[in-house]
Structure formats: structure tokens, C-alpha cells
Amino acid sequence: MTLQVRDLRVVFQTKSGAIHAVDGVDLDVGAGEVVGLVGESGSGKSVTLRAIARLLHANATVSGGVSWRGADLLAMDEAAMRPIRGGQIGIVFQEPMAALNPVLPIGLQIDESLVAHTDLDRAARRRRALELLDQVGIAAGATRLGQYPHEFSGGMRQRAMIAIALAANPALLLADEPTTALDVTIQDQILRLLLRLKDELGMALLLVTHDLGVVAQTCEKVVVMYAGRVCEWGPTADVFARPNHAYTQALLRAMPGTGAMPGTGATAETLIPIPGMAPRLDAPSPGCAFTPRCTVSEPLCATARPPLVVEHARAFACHGRGRL
Amino acid sequence: MSVLLDVSGLERRFAGARGMGDMIARRPRPVVHALSGVSLQVQDGETLGIVGESGCGKSTLARCMVRLIEPDAGRIVFDGQDVLALDGPARRGFNRAVQMVFQDPYASLNPRKTVHATLAEALRVHRIVPEAGIAARVLELLDLVQLPASAAGRHPHEFSGGQRQRIGIARALSVQPRLIIADEPVSALDVSVQAQIVNLFMDLQRRLGLTLVFITHDLRLVRHMAHRVAVMYLGRVVETGPVAEIFAAPRHPYTQALLRAVPQMTPRELRGEPAVSGELPSPLAPPPGCAFHPRCPVAEARCARELPALERRGGGWPVACLRAGG
Structure with missing residues (x-):
């Protein structure tokens, strides 16, 4: 394994209190792999990426482990970090x-x-x-x-x-929403370019995006985040076909163009929106953060945080998987 | 179905910024050709999706259609009336009948006014209901966009992005319009919330018989909610017709490229050549002939000279391509 993130936590100290932007993230990127880190605004996907590259401001407290080729990036001093950041690990930003x-x-x-x-x-x-x-x-x-x-x-x-x-x-390229500001035909060009370069140079790619379509087109593996936590990860095709977390399932149903009968214009099936809005990050839920918006939650979900269970090539953190 | 809004030959140019060097050299101010002869029709009761990439003129077109921007040339006919000739009470009547919903509801709502004050203002200006009925009508509007009655006393900053867009929609609905022109109304929203607003638009259309012009860069949304679509490229409509047919068999090479470039939800790995190479030409100096010819994979010599008109060309819907149908 090239990059191994374990129990990563990022807390920002702000005037109005502590914001738990990343709240215990585990993820792996293997050599030559393309991994998509997907979530909505405030899910902590970009902060996770920046924490890996140690690019966060001084008001961020980072804990946990980021192991890169066996060395712990979070424990390194700045001088040791410099040849890695921008050297072994390249970074591309949205803007x-x-x-x-x-x-x-x-x-x-x-x-x-x-x-x-x-x-x-x-x-x-x-x-x-x-x-x-x-x-x-x-x-x-x-x-x-x-x-x-x-x-x-x-x-x-x-x-x-x-x-x-x-x-x-670089052996690993971190890309933070690299095509979000671009038009769709230019996005298509840039995504193809990134994949071609990945093949030619044999590097791994960690791609942060909010667009499930971009993930489907480019990433063999996907990590879904919500409220600073990992909901599930696994091979993209499996996760999209059979989500193991209630949030992933809800997100896929809210997407236009995922139904069985696309191309029918206004006669198409209605989207199934996720009720409510994104959770506050100043007081993390003791249970699953998605509980207030979840349609299959049970009392346990509000009180006990589901552990990330690894099963075969997939992992999920949902008490309600059996009910999906 | 009858035509509610008929736009023909709409043109609009803007003066571009002139640098210091240009001024010293006395070069003329550059001209941005935002709309170069746009023609399209909106049928009563339908949703027309207008798609295109940045700089294609879709937002300028929206603003011209509600007369926030006056076009330089062309005609807009709404319900049999020549819109550009309207003034006085007739103009106010048009303003009532055609409403706009903007991308950023926060920028288009007065931050100092409560939701009640914002909605009541429109009701008063257009004398929609007598003074005594305003409070009840405001509550009705909030209910229509699925906001709680308690929202009336609050200010825009107290709401999330999705809720603010609901307020923007309630304001547009307050004057009982026939046509709503929505310019990227869900682009700033997350997928989970976007679905709420998309469903709201579709529901309102069914319940109130609204006609909707939905401007977006997101083809997935158009496919989901529009009956017909107009595809724009560099200030012109290049193809327009029924959504299901165009998405199944696009005729203009630009529409074909656009549809190929949209990320599909079926996992696959993008390999090989991009859907279309090159970038959008500058609207300061649009290419001669068909504006798409420098990027077009099937362009011929005549495409650089002749401007293709938007015509049926032997197919079921109009397309502006010399090679279509022949």
C-alpha cells in the first residue's frame, strides 16, 4: 500500500467554537490506483486531501496517521516533508x-x-x-x-x-475538484489527460470530487464521505450497483440520469431527494451523522457510531445495511 | 400546443474591456458578440431546457427574454404581443406574466427584509391581493414552495441554500406568472438538495400549469426535466427539438460532442480521444461560417464560409449544420 490514512481527524478552532471537519477517516491508495473521494459540501473531502499533504492553516489540529511508503507524514518535520510534497506527491487544485x-x-x-x-x-x-x-x-x-x-x-x-x-x-497525484470549474467538454479532455498520464507515468491518483458521474468515469475505487466520516468504500462499480450505506444509496437516488429509463425528458421518474440538510460540524453526532436524514434509521443509529466494517474488497459504516 | 414565447433573430453585443495598450494605440473597444441571431420558441405549458457551455450566451438570452437587457436587434413575441414595443401598463403586465429565478438566491434577495416583506412587496406593487389579504397569500406561497409558516418572519441569512432558492421561487410565483425563466437555479446546490428543488419545479408546473425555461450547463438535468431543448454555441442556437429524440440521436456535431462529454453513471474508464478537442473560441472574434467548425470533426471547407441556418434539413427538428440531412 502506498498511502494509508488511519483515523484522521482535523479540528478547526474558530471564533464560534471547534469545527470537526474530518472525524476519523480511514482510506488506502495503492500504487497506480485511481481512487475517488466523493461527498457533498462540508463532507470533509478537500480537508482530508489537504491534511494528507499537510497544507492546512495553523488553526487546524490534525491527528491520526498518514503513512506514505512506511513513513508517517504527520510526524515529519517541515524539512523532511518538503521533498515529499510537490516531489513524490503532486497536487492539483480546483482553481x-x-x-x-x-x-x-x-x-x-x-x-x-x-x-x-x-x-x-x-x-x-x-x-x-x-x-x-x-x-x-x-x-x-x-x-x-x-x-x-x-x-x-x-x-x-x-x-x-x-x-x-x-x-x-510524483508517485501519487492528489487532485482537488480539478474539473469542477471547467465546462463539460473541457472536463472530458482533462479527465482523459489525467488517466493517460496515470498510465504513462504509473502514478496513483486520489481524486476529490462532488460529481458521482466523474467518479464513475475515472475511478476504479470510490470512498464516500459524509460529515467528516467515511460511509463506505469499495470498487466503484460494486458500490454504485449495491451501496452498503444508506447515504450512498440516497445520494445515488437523488442523481438525475441514474434511473433505468434515462432519456425520457419530463416524463422521467421523480428524483428522490434527501430530506433536510447537511449536518452541523461543531457538535459531531455520537451516532451515525446521517441519522436525522436517513429513511432506514433505527434508535441505535442516533446513539452508537457504526464502525467501518471491512468485508472482502469493501468497507461500510452503517447499522442499517440489512434494511437497504 | 400554442407558442407562448417566440424569439427570433435576437442579437446583443457588449463593449469589452480595453487595455492600456489598446488605448494608446487607439484601437477600438473590442465587441463581445453575446447573441448573434438567436431564434427559439417556448410552447405553452412545457419546460424548455437551454444548454450550452460558458460564454454561449444563455444567461444574456434569459435576461433579454425578461427585458432586463435590451437586445440590439430581433423580435420577442409573448402571447401575441411584441414585447420590445411594450410600455406603461402593458409592460407591467408583461413583467408580471414573465418572472425570473436566479442562480444565487442570496444575491437576489434583500438581506435586510424578512421573507414576509419580500413577498408582500411584490403583491403590493402589482396589486395582486387587497392589503388585508397579503398575510394569508404569503402563507399560501410559503406552503406552495414547502417552507414552514414560521419562515415568514425570518431573514435570508437564516436559511440554507436550498431554502433560499425556495424563497426565490416563492417570490417569482407571488405575481402569478405564466412563464418562469430559471437561470442555473440549482447549480450552486448539492445533489441531495438539488433534487428537492428540481422536484419542486416539476410539481409546480403540474399544479399551476406553468411554462418553464430552464437554463443550465447540466445536460443530465435537462434530460430529466425538460420536454424540449435548445443547444447553444457561441451566441446561436445550433439544435432544438424534443429532449428524448435529441438525446437519443443528436444531429449537430456539437450536440453529439456535448452528450459524449457528459459523465455517465455507468462505470467505465475514459480512454482514447476526448469528445471534442480544442476550446471555445473567443466571443470577441467568433470564427466565420459555422462557429463550431474549428473544433468540428466532420467540418468541410464550406463550413468556414457559410453560416448554416437553423432549419429542419430533412429531419424532425431544426439543426444549424450544413452537413445535417445531406
């Missing part, structure tokens, strides 16, 4: 415009990564930068290296950010 430096040419930003993580000399770095742009599908690389982020379109910026993340040949 390339916010993640790229607006006053530096793209070439210089790729170069920064190469200086930090490789021993290449200046000429070799330039060759490598051109090669990277070509790899991510940016044409006219020599011109593009000298351009600034604002001269790139949204899709091209995301490609540039992927090039920077790939500069040091």
Missing part, C-alpha cells in the same frame, strides 16, 4: 488561477518545481519544461513558457498546473 502565481510566467513556475525536486541543470530543466507542456497537451510550448497565467484559458491553466505537479515525477 488554477488561485493556485498559480499571477505575476510569474508559467515557465518559471514549472522551473521552480524542477529546481526544488530535481538535479537538472538550466538547459535540461528547459527541455524538461517543454516536454511537460507537450505531455499535458499545451501546443507551442516555447511561446507558452514565457506567458502568464492570465494569458491562458481555464482549461489551459489547469493543464499548466498539472504540468507543474508532474514536474518531479
Whole structure:
């Protein structure tokens, strides 16, 4: 196993009290695997990703274990972390415009990564930068290296950010909603690019998204999160066909276009919405966080947190699985 | 079915931003071609989905249809009346009959007003009910959008995103419109809450006989709730017709690409060539001929010269492609 997260917890101290954004997350990413981390707003999926890369602000208290190739990332000092973050582990964010430096040419930003993580000399770095742009599908690389982020379109910026993340040949790419801000035809291009690069470079991919369709198209494994906790994980096809957690089932039923008869316009079956709204994170439920919105809950669900039961290639944390 | 709203040849250009360099060189202000001749019809009682990617002009079109933006050219006919010529009481009547629901209900609700005050204002301005009946009508509206009566005394910030969108819908309904134009009304919402609002729209349509124009970038939603669809690309409608037929057999290469690019729920691994290469051209300088030709896999030489009109071309619904039907 390449990345192993155990009982990860992140608590933010805010003026209005402690926010338990991640509340005991377990997940694994194997070498060369594509794993989708899916959930709605406030589920803790992005915070989990940032905690793995140790990118959270000082008001976050992180506990638990993040083991990367046998070393505990959370216990490392910043100097030991530096060659790993951006080196062995690359990161791609949702908003390339916010993640790229607006006053530096793209070439210089790729170069920064190469200086930090490789021993290449200046000429070799330039060759490598051109090669990277070509790899991510940016044409006219020599011109593009000298351009600034604002001269790139949204899709091209995301490609540039992927090039920077790939500069040091990472073994794992963490991608936080990399296509959410993009149009659907550009999303299609970027997702295919990520999968092709994964194959060519043999890296693993942890993809955070709110879109179950994106997961279905790209991820062999899926981890479903709700209120800072893992509901279930397993092979995507199995989880979507036979969810083991009441929340996963409810989420799939709320999606348009999942019914047996898609393509029937307004005559299609009604969606089954999930009643209520996302839970507050300042006072975690002693039981299952989904209980107030769950249609198959029983008294036990409100008081006892269901353990994450691992069965064959799947895991789930739901008292009500037998009733689904 | 009769045509409730008939839009033809709608054009709208905006002056773009001019940089310092352009000013010094005395270059003219760039012009964004937001709408370049949009024609479509909305049938009474149906849901028309308008889809397209960013910059295709769908939001400008929505705003033109309710006259928040005046078009530069073209005609809008609502229920037999020339909308662009309306003024005085007739204009107010139109404003009542056609209402808009926005993407961000928080930005479109007055944060200092209670829900009651917001809804009562519309009722008063349009004299929908006598003063004594306002409180009862507000409660009726809240019930219609499935909010509790207690919501009336609260302010927008006390509600979640989904509840705020319900308030936005209640406000639109307060003046008893015939047509609601909803611009990305569920894009900011999570899937679980999005389903609540989608069901509400469909339920309201059934109960009140509303006509709905639903503008979205999400094809899955269109397939779910619209009867007919208009696909836009760079300021023009490229294909329009019944949802079931177009989703089953799209005729325009752009519609085909768009449908291929939508993530399916059936697990598979994306491999090979993308649905369409390249990016949306700049609306500052739309390509000549068919605007899609630089990205089109089946484009011919004439596609770069001739502008294809939106016509049936031997099929069951209009499509703006020179290669369709031939």
C-alpha cells in the first residue's frame, strides 16, 4: 500500500467554537490506483486531501496517521516533508488561477518545481519544461513558457498546473475538484489527460470530487464521505450497483440520469431527494451523522457510531445495511 | 400546443474591456458578440431546457427574454404581443406574466427584509391581493414552495441554500406568472438538495400549469426535466427539438460532442480521444461560417464560409449544420 490514512481527524478552532471537519477517516491508495473521494459540501473531502499533504492553516489540529511508503507524514518535520510534497506527491487544485502565481510566467513556475525536486541543470530543466507542456497537451510550448497565467484559458491553466505537479515525477497525484470549474467538454479532455498520464507515468491518483458521474468515469475505487466520516468504500462499480450505506444509496437516488429509463425528458421518474440538510460540524453526532436524514434509521443509529466494517474488497459504516 | 414565447433573430453585443495598450494605440473597444441571431420558441405549458457551455450566451438570452437587457436587434413575441414595443401598463403586465429565478438566491434577495416583506412587496406593487389579504397569500406561497409558516418572519441569512432558492421561487410565483425563466437555479446546490428543488419545479408546473425555461450547463438535468431543448454555441442556437429524440440521436456535431462529454453513471474508464478537442473560441472574434467548425470533426471547407441556418434539413427538428440531412 502506498498511502494509508488511519483515523484522521482535523479540528478547526474558530471564533464560534471547534469545527470537526474530518472525524476519523480511514482510506488506502495503492500504487497506480485511481481512487475517488466523493461527498457533498462540508463532507470533509478537500480537508482530508489537504491534511494528507499537510497544507492546512495553523488553526487546524490534525491527528491520526498518514503513512506514505512506511513513513508517517504527520510526524515529519517541515524539512523532511518538503521533498515529499510537490516531489513524490503532486497536487492539483480546483482553481488554477488561485493556485498559480499571477505575476510569474508559467515557465518559471514549472522551473521552480524542477529546481526544488530535481538535479537538472538550466538547459535540461528547459527541455524538461517543454516536454511537460507537450505531455499535458499545451501546443507551442516555447511561446507558452514565457506567458502568464492570465494569458491562458481555464482549461489551459489547469493543464499548466498539472504540468507543474508532474514536474518531479510524483508517485501519487492528489487532485482537488480539478474539473469542477471547467465546462463539460473541457472536463472530458482533462479527465482523459489525467488517466493517460496515470498510465504513462504509473502514478496513483486520489481524486476529490462532488460529481458521482466523474467518479464513475475515472475511478476504479470510490470512498464516500459524509460529515467528516467515511460511509463506505469499495470498487466503484460494486458500490454504485449495491451501496452498503444508506447515504450512498440516497445520494445515488437523488442523481438525475441514474434511473433505468434515462432519456425520457419530463416524463422521467421523480428524483428522490434527501430530506433536510447537511449536518452541523461543531457538535459531531455520537451516532451515525446521517441519522436525522436517513429513511432506514433505527434508535441505535442516533446513539452508537457504526464502525467501518471491512468485508472482502469493501468497507461500510452503517447499522442499517440489512434494511437497504 | 400554442407558442407562448417566440424569439427570433435576437442579437446583443457588449463593449469589452480595453487595455492600456489598446488605448494608446487607439484601437477600438473590442465587441463581445453575446447573441448573434438567436431564434427559439417556448410552447405553452412545457419546460424548455437551454444548454450550452460558458460564454454561449444563455444567461444574456434569459435576461433579454425578461427585458432586463435590451437586445440590439430581433423580435420577442409573448402571447401575441411584441414585447420590445411594450410600455406603461402593458409592460407591467408583461413583467408580471414573465418572472425570473436566479442562480444565487442570496444575491437576489434583500438581506435586510424578512421573507414576509419580500413577498408582500411584490403583491403590493402589482396589486395582486387587497392589503388585508397579503398575510394569508404569503402563507399560501410559503406552503406552495414547502417552507414552514414560521419562515415568514425570518431573514435570508437564516436559511440554507436550498431554502433560499425556495424563497426565490416563492417570490417569482407571488405575481402569478405564466412563464418562469430559471437561470442555473440549482447549480450552486448539492445533489441531495438539488433534487428537492428540481422536484419542486416539476410539481409546480403540474399544479399551476406553468411554462418553464430552464437554463443550465447540466445536460443530465435537462434530460430529466425538460420536454424540449435548445443547444447553444457561441451566441446561436445550433439544435432544438424534443429532449428524448435529441438525446437519443443528436444531429449537430456539437450536440453529439456535448452528450459524449457528459459523465455517465455507468462505470467505465475514459480512454482514447476526448469528445471534442480544442476550446471555445473567443466571443470577441467568433470564427466565420459555422462557429463550431474549428473544433468540428466532420467540418468541410464550406463550413468556414457559410453560416448554416437553423432549419429542419430533412429531419424532425431544426439543426444549424450544413452537413445535417445531406
